Amino acid sequence: MRKKSKYRPRPVLLNPVEHAIKGVQRVGSIPAGTDLMIKNHSSLDAVRRGEAVKDDIDVLIAALNMTEALALMRIGEDWKVEIRAAQDALFAVGSRGAETGKFILRGPELIALNLGMEIHDAQIDACTVSEMERAIDMVRKTIMSNRARPIIARKERV
Numbered sequence: 760m761r762k763k764s765k766y767r768p769r770p771v772l773l774n775p776v777e778h779a780i781k782g783v784q785r786v787g788s789i790p791a792g793t794d795l796m797i798k799n800h801s802s803l804d805a806v807r808r809g810e811a812v813k814d815d816i817d818v819l820i821a822a823l824n825m826t827e828a829l830a831l832m833r834i835g836e837d838w839k840v841e842i843r844a845a846q847d848a849l850f851a852v853g854s855r856g857a858e859t860g861k862f863i864l865r866g867p868e869l870i871a872l873n874l875g876m877e878i879h880d881a882q883i884d885a886c887t888v889s890e891m892e893r894a895i896d897m898v899r900k901t902i903m904s905n906r907a908r909p910i911i912a913r914k915e916r917v
Contacts, residue, residue, distance in 0.1 A: 782889035792883055803876055806852065807869060811862040816853050819872070821898075823849055824907075826879040828894035835882045845875025853910040 772778050786792040799822045802815040823846050830836045848868035856862035864872070886894075901907050 782887060782892075784888050785884065786886055786888055786891050787884035789888070796880055796883060799876060799879065803872060806862055806864055806872070809861070809863050811856075813856075816849070816856065816862055819849055820853070820910075822879050823875055824898045824901075825891075825894055826875060826882060828897040828901075829882045829886060829890070831897065832890060832894060834886050834890065835878055838878045841871070841874050842878060844871045845878075848872050848875075850908065850910060857911050 786795075798818060802811070802818040802822075805811040805815045806819065823842070826835070826842050827846065830839055830842055835842075848864075848871040852862050852864055852868055883891075
């Protein structure tokens with residue numbers, strides 16, 4: 760039986776000039792950036808009202824992971840303490856919600872999440888599309904290498 764090769768061909772860009780031009784645009788200035796901000800704030804509003812479901816928490820987790828990755832790339836790095844506080848607040852809400860099925864915020868958690876989303880919005884306005892793509896890759900690699908903090912602990916196999 761033949762060993763499976765690890766070689767995977769890279770995708771070919773059909774228009775590399777257009778790709779380069781889009782890479783230097785600010786995320787906040789393109790329609791996709793505005794849609795992203797609306798999606799994030801609608802999820803935060805659902806959590807604030809006590810009507811959140813798992814998808815809303817997943818959107819907030821992705822937003823705060825992106826915030827941390829951009830801070831590691833030196834876009835808003837002076838807010839690391841506040842970003843960590845927002846992630847801790849979201850972890851607490853997610854842990855309680857995983858047990859009860861209801862994602863309800865407490866006062867200090869709401870304040871931390873609001874500040875975390877404001878930082879994320881400022882980062883979106885400041886970063887380019889290529890920086891956002893690098894941050895997405897950083898988050899993906901962190902999750903794939905099991906360095907991310909899971910909300911629900913994995914069950915050990917017996």
